Amino acid sequence: MTSSFNTLVTNPLALYPQALERTANIKLLVLDVDGVLTDGSLLVGADGKEVLKVFDSLDGHGIKMLQSTGVMVAIITGRTSGMVEGRARELGIQHVQMGISKKMDALQKLLQQTGFKLSECAAMGDDWPDLAVLPKVHFAACPAQAHEEVKTRVHYVTQRSGGTGAVREVCDLIMKAQGHYERLLNESL
Numbered sequence: 001m002t003s004s005f006n007t008l009v010t011n012p013l014a015l016y017p018q019a020l021e022r023t024a025n026i027k028l029l030v031l032d033v034d035g036v037l038t039d040g041s042l043l044v045g046a047d048g049k050e051v052l053k054v055f056d057s058l059d060g061h062g063i064k065m066l067q068s069t070g071v072m073v074a075i076i077t078g079r080t081s082g083m084v085e086g087r088a089r090e091l092g093i094q095h096v097q098m099g100i101s102k103k104m105d106a107l108q109k110l111l112q113q114t115g116f117k118l119s120e121c122a123a124m125g126d127d128w129p130d131l132a133v134l135p136k137v138h139f140a141a142c143p144a145q146a147h148e149e150v151k152t153r154v155h156y157v158t159q160r161s162g163g164t165g166a167v168r169e170v171c172d173l174i175m176k177a178q179g180h181y182e183r184l185l186n187e188s189l
Contacts, residue, residue, distance in 0.1 A: 029171070032077055123141070
């Protein structure tokens with residue numbers, strides 16, 4: 001029993017054999033923010049305004065590498081934050097939609113702007129507001145700490161939690177499926 005547990009921990013694709021196939025032709029990765037790019041914590045000041053978001057550097061580097069392969073990354077989030085705008089700008093994410101209550105409408109608008117189809121789209125979310133999008137894209141993922149209802153409706157649950165490298169896991173998966181991972185790794189050595 002221990003050896004099969006170790007296999008699952010060291011090779012999450014053993015749990016999700018269809019993940020590589022589903023990500024092979026992805027051209028757009030859409031990300032939620034709170035609970036995906038962050039751990040979901042909201043640090044709020046005495047004035048009731050959010051004062052800090054903490055982002056993971058592994059996620060950031062993964063996003064930059066994924067974009068270098070031609071896959072576009074976008075953000076669709078329910079909250080509005082200057083911190084998200086700044087992080088997106090730093091990572092070169094050009095499509096950022098904030099304050100969105102109807103995420104599928106926002107995704108449809110993004111698809112019209114970019115010319116991509118749902119069959120070329122991946123998305124990552126962690127809670128009920130993301131359920132409007134996740135079942136409709138070709139590849140849906142969520143972080144390890146996502147709500148149970150989300151976990152039952154995605155193709156891949158990361159081993160890492162949001163804000164601690166979960167997005168990097170998905171970026172790496174897409175790069176592996178599309179044959180870019182080893183090349184980028186070798187360029188780093």
